Amino acid sequence: MRYMLMLYADEAAGAQIPPEEMKGYMDQMYAYGAALTKAGAFIQTHPLARTDQACTVRVQDGRMTVQDGPYAETREQFGGYFLIEARDMDAARQWAARCPAATWGTIEVRPLSENAGKPG
Amino acid sequence: MTDAATARGVAERVARESYGRLVAFLAARTRDLAGAEDALSEAFAAALDQWPREGAPANPDAWLLSVARRRQTDAWRRRWTQAEGEAQLTTMMDEIEAAAGTPDAIPDRRLALMFACAHPAVERDMRTPLMLQAVLGLPARDIGAAFLVPPATMGQRLVRAKARLKTAQAAFRIPETEELPERLDAVLEAVYAAFTTGWADGEPGEADLAREAIWLGRVIVGLIPDQPEARGALALMLYAEARRPARRTADGDYAPLEEQDAALWDLPLIAEAETLLRQANAAGPSGRYQIEAAIQSAHVARRLHDADSWPAIIALYEVLLTLSASPVVRLNHAMTTARVEGAEVALALIQPLDTDPRMAGYQPYWAARGQLCAEAGRRAKAHEALTLAIGLTADPAVRRYLQQRRGRLKAD
Numbered sequence: 001m002r003y004m005l006m007l008y009a010d011e012a013a014g015a016q017i018p019p020e021e022m023k024g025y026m027d028q029m030y031a032y033g034a035a036l037t038k039a040g041a042f043i044q045t046h047p048l049a050r051t052d053q054a055c056t057v058r059v060q061d062g063r064m065t066v067q068d069g070p071y072a073e074t075r076e077q078f079g080g081y082f083l084i085e086a087r088d089m090d091a092a093r094q095w096a097a098r099c100p101a102a103t104w105g106t107i108e109v110r111p112l113s114e115n116a117g118k119p120g
Numbered sequence: 121m122t123d124a125a126t127a128r129g130v131a132e133r134v135a136r137e138s139y140g141r142l143v144a145f146l147a148a149r150t151r152d153l154a155g156a157e158d159a160l161s162e163a164f165a166a167a168l169d170q171w172p173r174e175g176a177p178a179n180p181d182a183w184l185l186s187v188a189r190r191r192q193t194d195a196w197r198r199r200w201t202q203a204e205g206e207a208q209l210t211t212m213m214d215e216i217e218a219a220a221g222t223p224d225a226i227p228d229r230r231l232a233l234m235f236a237c238a239h240p241a242v243e244r245d246m247r248t249p250l251m252l253q254a255v256l257g258l259p260a261r262d263i264g265a266a267f268l269v270p271p272a273t274m275g276q277r278l279v280r281a282k283a284r285l286k287t288a289q290a291a292f293r294i295p296e297t298e299e300l301p302e303r304l305d306a307v308l309e310a311v312y313a314a315f316t317t318g319w320a321d322g323e324p325g326e327a328d329l330a331r332e333a334i335w336l337g338r339v340i341v342g343l344i345p346d347q348p349e350a351r352g353a354l355a356l357m358l359y360a361e362a363r364r365p366a367r368r369t370a371d372g373d374y375a376p377l378e379e380q381d382a383a384l385w386d387l388p389l390i391a392e393a394e395t396l397l398r399q400a401n402a403a404g405p406s407g408r409y410q411i412e413a414a415i416q417s418a419h420v421a422r423r424l425h426d427a428d429s430w431p432a433i434i435a436l437y438e439v440l441l442t443l444s445a446s447p448v449v450r451l452n453h454a455m456t457t458a459r460v461e462g463a464e465v466a467l468a469l470i471q472p473l474d475t476d477p478r479m480a481g482y483q484p485y486w487a488a489r490g491q492l493c494a495e496a497g498r499r500a501k502a503h504e505a506l507t508l509a510i511g512l513t514a515d516p517a518v519r520r521y522l523q524q525r526r527g528r529l530k531a532d
Contacts, residue, residue: 028510028519035511039481093268097514 002043002112003084003092008076009105011050028100036084041095047080076105083112131171133335138180139164140255142219144233145226148292149215153236153254154282159212163187164257182223189216230255231343232292234336238306241288246281247310248317253278255339256332266317266329294344301349308353308409311336315357320515330364333357341396351400352410358393359416362386374521382423390420411440430459447473447485455488463495483512487522499529 017025036042051070058065070077082099086092089111096107139160146156163184177183219226237251249267252258264274295303311333318329337354344350366384369375397413400406406414415436418429437453451470458466470489479485490506493499506526513519 024523027523031507031511033511035481035508038508038511041481090269094514097268098512100516100519103516 001086001088001092001114003086003089003095004110004112005082005084005092005096005099006078006108006110007080007082007099007101007105008074008108009079009101010075011077011079014079014104025100025104032099033082035098036082036095041084041086043083043085045080045082048078051077079105127175128172131176132168134176134180135164135167135171135184136256138184139167139257140230140233141226141228142181142184143254143257144229144292145219146212146215147236147254148229148232150211151286151289151292152212153233153285153292154279155212157254159216160184160188179223181226182220185216185220185223189220228343229292230339232294234307234310234340235294235303236285236290236292238303238310239285239288239290240306241284241290242281243284246277247306248313249274249278250281251310251336252314252329252332255336258332300347304344304347304349305407307340308349311340312353312357312409315360319360330357330361334361346403348400348403348405349407349409351396351403352407352413355393355396355400355413356409356416358389358396359413359420362389362393368517372517374515374517376521377419377423380423385420385424393417394420406439408440408443411436411443415440430456434460447476447478447482451485451488455492458492458495463492467492467496481512483509486512490522490526494525494529502526502529 033042033045054068054070056067056069056071080101082095084092084095086095089109092109092111096102096109099107101107142160143153143156146159147153150156166187167180167184171177171180233254234251237254238247242250249263252263253260260275260278261271263269263278264271267274269277294300314329314336315333318331318333334354334357337350337357340347340350341354362385363377363380365386366380366382367375375381393413394417397410397417400410400413415433418427418433418436421427422429422433433456434453437449437456440449441453450473454466454469457469467489470485470492473479473485474489486505486509490502490509493502493505503526506522506529510519510522510526513522
């Protein structure tokens with residue numbers, strides 16, 4: 001089963017972290033990716049740019065609206081993801097608990113809908 | 121801890137003790153664990169609320185039974201007439217009536233309940249959670265938190281485990297002599313799993329599973345004092361518990377055994393463990409828990425009395441290897457061998473594990489391998505192994521510790 005670990009964190013607080021400390025956290029994230037790879041669980045990962053670079057697009061009743069900013073204003077913002085392969089939800093949760101980002105933010109663990117996206 | 125907190129702890133302990141005994145008693149008679157828990161749940165909740173404030177009553181069993189009888193009759197009738205039928209209700213009511221009449225004479229069937237929780241019909245990884253709920257009355261929320269399972273999911277799994285037990289018609293009794301050792305092994309395994317789960321938590325949460333496991337271990341030793349492995353398992357847990365105050369430095373950093381300040385160890389607990397181990401050794405053949413406890417005893421002698429225990433520890437691991445050649449035992453054996461014969465010899469010992477798929481996600485393997493490679497001067501390999509260990513660690517303090525260790529590689 002594939003799972004997405006969605007990483008949420010307070011962007012503003014993150015921006016305040018001194019570079020030297022941030023280097024330590026990034027190093028932990030790198031090690032986490034290496035461990036996922038070694039265990040054959042790694043599929044993909046990427047950090048996202050800050051939400052002030054985001055915009056939202058919607059087409060309703062034939063009318064397109066575009067707005068600056070993320071879809072929803074929340075205390076913690078969606079800032080990156082890991083796509084992993086895991087035996088089941090229990091195993092996916094174990095991986096989420098090991099992710100350093102769980103200590104400074106929140107991780108949502110969600111299975112991918114495996115039968116979606118196939119041509120009808 | 122304040123006096124109030126101590127008093128609260130004592131009252132809570134009495135409530136859990138009494139609750140477990142009553143659940144065990146009812147379940148043993150009716151073979152219906154979920155029903156027994158239902159019957160006592162409200163009374164138990166009232167006790168947990170009331171006793172810490174007002175003190176535990178003189179006869180806790182009688183208190184729980186009378187509250188259960190008073191409050192629950194209607195609720196059970198509503199619930200059970202639908203789900204279980206009138207007969208079930210009548211049986212449970214009769215049992216409570218009989219028990220309430222003679223609360224002093226309620227036999228302690230908690231051990232039988234533990235055997236039921238570790239019954240082959242119950243999935244292996246559900247035995248510990250089931251035991252924690254049935255014997256100690258821990259809520260699914262706290263059990264789930266310890267095992268990293270959401271509360272509702274843990275609740276459903278517990279319900280299923282109880283249903284499975286009922287379907288299997290599992291007898292709530294202590295097994296006969298010939299099957300006792302094997303079944304006891306499953307019980308001890310479940311208790312020890314609770315201990316290690318709690319132990320892995322740097323900061324214990326709501327429920328401190330390590331202490332709960334020790335409590336269960338004491339109950340077992342109290343009820344079957346003639347089983348050496350039960351004493352061995354309790355001793356093993358006490359040795360580890362005794363080191364708890366030294367596992368973190370004043371700054372909250374992780375301190376492994378070799379770097380711990382042994383002056384912080386809990387000496388009375390160690391003395392208790394030593395006594396248990398002596399009794400276990402005198403009583404009969406050695407099983408894995410006795411041997412593992414003996415290893416801990418040798419570490420104590422080494423750190424507290426400067427004894428040269430390494431050869432003895434290696435020999436004990438070799439005995440353990442003949443009982444179980446698990447990767448974990450092989451790893452510990454190699455780490456110990458390194459202290460006498462050096463890192464290269466140890467690395468050769470764990471070489472076969474390098475391609476073992478079970479090791480790929482096993483943090484202690486990479487932490488140990490990293491240490492050995494560092495000692496052997498293989499800097500690149502050490503860096504790689506320690507990186508994997510960091511990536512597999514969930515405890516931030518351990519993560520920082522490993523990062524520092526890896527940082528020192530460059531300076532060496």
